[in-house]
Amino acid sequence: MFTTTLSPSEKPFSSVNWSFNVSTTIIIFVINAENIIGPEYEGRITFFPSTASLELRSLTLDDTGEYGVNAVHDGTLLNGRTTLVIYGEQFNISNVLVTSSSTDLVEFSGSVSLSCSASGPSLSFLWLNGSSEVTASDRVQLTDGDSSLTIVNVTHFDQRPFRCRVSNPVSTVTSDPVNLSINGPENINLILSPSQGYFAVGSDISLTCSVGSRPPAQFKWFLNGDQLLDTGSELRLMNVQMSNSGNYSCQASNNKTLRSQTSEPSAITVPPYSLSGQHGDADACFYNQSH
Incomplete structure (x- = not known):
């Protein structure tokens, strides 16, 4: 009309x-x-x-x-x-492809450029990170008619799959996902189980170090700043004695980024008497009054 x-x-x-x-x-x-x-x-x-x-x-x-x-x-x-303009089947979109300058990145210091290509006329481009639309910001740049996406200072939130959605008045086609690997370590956390700070002589204690890292992190453990022989994400203290008291911390290292992150210390106290009163009610009473 x-x-x-x-x-x-x-x-x-x-x-x-x-x-x-x-x-x-x-x-x-x-x-x-x-x-x-x-x-x-x-x-x-x-x-x-x-x-x-x-x-x-x-x-x-x-x-x-x-x-x-x-x-x-x-x-x-x-x-x-x-x-x-009349569109026909020859205006259908095809060959939608996303290429990335890199897929292995370092959080807060790495940058990546993604490019979307497609066959067809009158193309418009939309980028998706997971299910969310990507928009321009201080960290995100959209250029070349939005067919190119650049992210600076990548974070672990950028690890969701990126897709490019290409449209014209006839059709809409979405690319296969491209996943970015954001290497850590980051968000380290030391978990003490049981979570109490004071433990009776003979108790068993587990300390777990969690961290985001790709590839998986390597761990070191420290007691009052001195490195322990233990490795791995979990440190188990069996039949603890007063000598086990102190401030424990874990350090996670990424052998790809050559970066490391150390947790906040977690204090463990093993008094020189039993909290259950097995060395006498007087000792237990003294402990309760002094603490």
Whole structure:
């Protein structure tokens, strides 16, 4: 429907001429209430004389092009132009591909560039991180008509799969995911089990060190700043004695980034008597009063 901006008029136009592709093809020519219709438009158009608007039906790819109208009303020549694009199967999008400058990155210091390519006309691009739309920010740059995405100072939140969604008026295609590996270590946490700080002689205690790291981190354990022989993410203290008292901490290292992170210390206290009172009620009472 080609709708003009003219207000409906009771007085007829002196003449109206609709043409296709810069006046080379006449669609309809109206003069003195007589209509002359181009042969390829017979049965495909409806003309609205009050506004000189035109409806075109049964569209084909050959109808893509520029349309123009010239109208004379009360001795004044009025004209307008517009372009119509018809999309067909050859406008379908294909070969959507995302490439990345790197997939192994270091948190807070690494940068990555992603590029989306596709076959098809009139393409628009949208980036997704997981299910969320990616928008420009201080860390995120969208260039080349949004087909290129650059992220600086990557964080572990950027590890969700990235996809590129390509659209045109005919179709929408989403790329396969690209996963970024954000190496740590980061967010280290030392968990004491049981979580109490004071333990009876003979207790068993477990300390677990959790951390985000790709590849998996390597661990060291420290007591009052001195390195222990133990390795691994868990330190088990069996049948503890007073000598086990002190501040424990773990250190996680990533052999790829050559970075490490140390936890906050966790205090363990083993008094020189039993909290259960097995060395006498007087010792237990003294402990309760002094603590």
